[in-house]
Amino acid sequence: MLKKDLNPELIQSLCTDSEKALQFIADLKWEDGFVCRKCGHTNYCKGKSFASRRCTRCKREESATANTIFHNCKFPIHKAFYIVYSVCIEKRKISAKELSDELKLNPMTCWKFRRKIKECIEQHQDKPSDEISLIDILLPT
Numbered sequence: 001m002l003k004k005d006l007n008p009e010l011i012q013s014l015c016t017d018s019e020k021a022l023q024f025i026a027d028l029k030w031e032d033g034f035v036c037r038k039c040g041h042t043n044y045c046k047g048k049s050f051a052s053r054r055c056t057r058c059k060r061e062e063s064a065t066a067n068t069i070f071h072n073c074k075f076p077i078h079k080a081f082y083i084v085y086s087v088c089i090e091k092r093k094i095s096a097k098e099l100s101d102e103l104k105l106n107p108m109t110c111w112k113f114r115r116k117i118k119e120c121i122e123q124h125q126d127k128p129s130d131e132i133s134l135i136d137i138l139l140p141t
Contacts, residue, residue: 015082022077026051026064029139036060068139069120079103087117
């Protein structure tokens with residue numbers, strides 16, 4: 001189901017540390033190697049921000065969260081990862097208000113991000129629910 005083994009310790013660290021969560025997303029995103037979305041070049045160097053990569057040909061920088069469910073996420077990535085975990089892995093029926101209280105975020109922020117996750121899940125409705133992987137949710141595009 002998942003390419004990476006998601007043990008409880010890893011999940012705990014991803015939901016509490018933004019750098020670890022970003023690195024995990026980058027590792028998933030570029031598991032098969034970096035390919036520049038602008039020019040198709042495969043060579044890169046480290047980008048200006050953490051876990052980003054810069055194409056050595058066209059100099060375009062791509063963050064780990066670009067073109068993922070975390071794209072344009074304005075709140076800490078580890079909190080976003082916690083919401084993904086709550087909705088997808090634990091499959092809890094948790095309200096936006098409960099998430100808001102737990103994470104100290106605006107309820108509307110939690111509601112919108114939860115809706116974004118559910119839209120990604122709906123895109124994969126042709127698959128049986130036990131075959132939808134976390135990778136399908138995190139990297140929808």
